Amino acid sequence: EHEDKEEELQPRDPVVVVMGHVDHGKTSLLDAIRKTKVIEGEAGGITQHIGAYRVKIGGKPITFLDTPGHEAFTAMRARGAELTDVAILVVAADDGVMPQTVEAINHAQAAKVPIVVAVNKIDVPGANPEKVRGQLTEFGLVPEEYGGDTMFVDISAKQNLHVDKLLEAVLLTADAELDLRANPDMDARGATVEARLDKGRGAVATVLVQQGTLHVGDAIVAGTSYGRVRAMLDENGQPMEAAGPSTPVQVLGLTSVPTAGDLFLVASDDRAARQIAEKRQATERAAQLAKRRKVVSLEDFKKKFAESEIDMLNIVIKGDSSGSVEALEDSLMKIEVSDEVGIQVIHRGVGAITQNDVNLATVDKAVIIGFNVRPNRQVADLAEREGVEIKYYSVIYRAIEDIEASLKGMLKPEYEEVVTSHSE
Numbered sequence: 205e206h207e208d209k210e211e212e213l214q215p216r217d218p219v220v221v222v223m224g225h226v227d228h229g230k231t232s233l234l235d236a237i238r239k240t241k242v243i244e245g246e247a248g249g250i251t252q253h254i255g256a257y258r259v260k261i262g263g264k265p266i267t268f269l270d271t272p273g274h275e276a277f278t279a280m281r282a283r284g285a286e287l288t289d290v291a292i293l294v295v296a297a298d299d300g301v302m303p304q305t306v307e308a309i310n311h312a313q314a315a316k317v318p319i320v321v322a323v324n325k326i327d328v329p330g331a332n333p334e335k336v337r338g339q340l341t342e343f344g345l346v347p348e349e350y351g352g353d354t355m356f357v358d359i360s361a362k363q364n365l366h367v368d369k370l371l372e373a374v375l376l377t378a379d380a381e382l383d384l385r386a387n388p389d390m391d392a393r394g395a396t397v398e399a400r401l402d403k404g405r406g407a408v409a410t411v412l413v414q415q416g417t418l419h420v421g422d423a424i425v426a427g428t429s430y431g432r433v434r435a436m437l438d439e440n441g442q443p444m445e446a447a448g449p450s451t452p453v454q455v456l457g458l459t460s461v462p463t464a465g466d467l468f469l470v471a472s473d474d475r476a477a478r479q480i481a482e483k484r485q486a487t488e489r490a491a492q493l494a495k496r497r498k499v500v501s502l503e504d505f506k507k508k509f510a511e512s513e514i515d516m517l518n519i520v521i522k523g524d525s526s527g528s529v530e531a532l533e534d535s536l537m538k539i540e541v542s543d544e545v546g547i548q549v550i551h552r553g554v555g556a557i558t559q560n561d562v563n564l565a566t567v568d569k570a571v572i573i574g575f576n577v578r579p580n581r582q583v584a585d586l587a588e589r590e591g592v593e594i595k596y597y598s599v600i601y602r603a604i605e606d607i608e609a610s611l612k613g614m615l616k617p618e619y620e621e622v623v624t625s626h627s628e
């Protein structure tokens with residue numbers, strides 16, 4: 205524990221997330237900001253998607269988390285990461301407040317994160333920004349022009365209209381409502397924003413430094429993974445030696461892939477980092493075993509089944525990045541069909557579908573979901589022999605739709621995948 209003294213604290217930049225209903229323009233807005241406002245005006249803009257990026261508005265930097273939507277936001281919070289200072293709520297002026305708009309408001313308010321409203325798509329004929337203002341007052345978001353304290357900015361993400369004004373509103377809101385300071389002169393701490401396994405470079409994690417300064421050569425622990433920072437890259441792929449508070453940075457050198465939202469900290473040396481990580485791994489294994497025993501215990505299951513007719517759909521999720529796996533799991537857990545059936549994610553992980561996954565699915569009668577990942581041929585054959593179903597998705601909504609339909613017993617296969625050959 206480090207108690208910051210008043211004189212150690214220095215101003216830091218705000219960290220911003222974009223939320224809102226599907227198709228209201230979250231991705232378009234993030235793209236528009238990225239394209240036009242890249243820090244230092246690097247030619248060609250930010251070429252890499254590392255999970256976060258920084259832009260400058262009037263000389264002041266803002267850090268954006270590049271995964272839109274409240275699913276990722278909430279999954280991270282669930283792991284203890286409070287990364288966000290300000291939330292931009294995107295509401296399409298031609299559509300108005302929709303269910304996920306309300307969810308986003310609830311999540312932001314639960315996290316006590318101030319909201320700036322971006323009323324988007326004002327270029328669309330029939331768009332009605334005033335209606336959006338009226339609707340949102342019901343949720344406690346009262347525009348300044350109506351005497352409230354929430355800033356509303358009418359924009360068009362597609363035509364890059366008033367995006368500057370929106371960013372200024374974010375800075376104003378941060379200045380007015382928040383005391384954004386951190387101590388840059390201590391060992392770094394922060395949270396993992398995104399992580400993946402790269403074929404050539406090993407585990408690659410984007411972390412956001414929240415306190416202190418991260419240096420190349422530091423020994424770090426992130427969740428159950430550990431390692432020494434071999435290199436750090438910014439969103440343009442440029443090497444960095446040090447990263448201070450509110451800076452997102454891609455870290456190479458971890459021995460395994462952490463999960464989005466995992467907190468990281470610098471340890472005194474490599475040995476300490478490894479010991480902390482191994483202790484956490486052991487705890488996690490024990491917790492998972494405890495969880496699994498419940499699932500496979502026939503007695504327990506029968507009892508539950510007899511009492512309230514609980515039936516579980518067991519699922520194994522494998523995906524190409526920890527962010528997508530977390531988001532998918534989170535959304536699946538929210539599906540509600542009836543009291544008689546439920547869903548349980550018995551295993552999740554980053555990387556290809558392995559023999560282990562298939563074995564687990566065989567034992568627990570689970571369905572495997574591959575999100576942008578596939579098994580190799582041996583594993584696919586094994587799954588076929590064992591009768592384990594593997595479903596592949598690249599869009600979260602499709603996966604959720606299918607699972608929802610299957611719980612209702614009304615999934616009609618539209619596409620069937622037929623393997624005709626394998627090539628190497």
Ligand code: GDP
Nearest residue numbers: 225226227228229230231232325328360361362
């Ligand atoms: P998301 O699901 O919230 O990330 O929404 P997207 O950014 O994917 O946008 C959904 C659709 O709305 C896309 O077809 C965009 O081209 C379109 N769109 C986004 N912003 C605007 C806008 O300002 N004006 C218009 N006319 N279309 C927009």
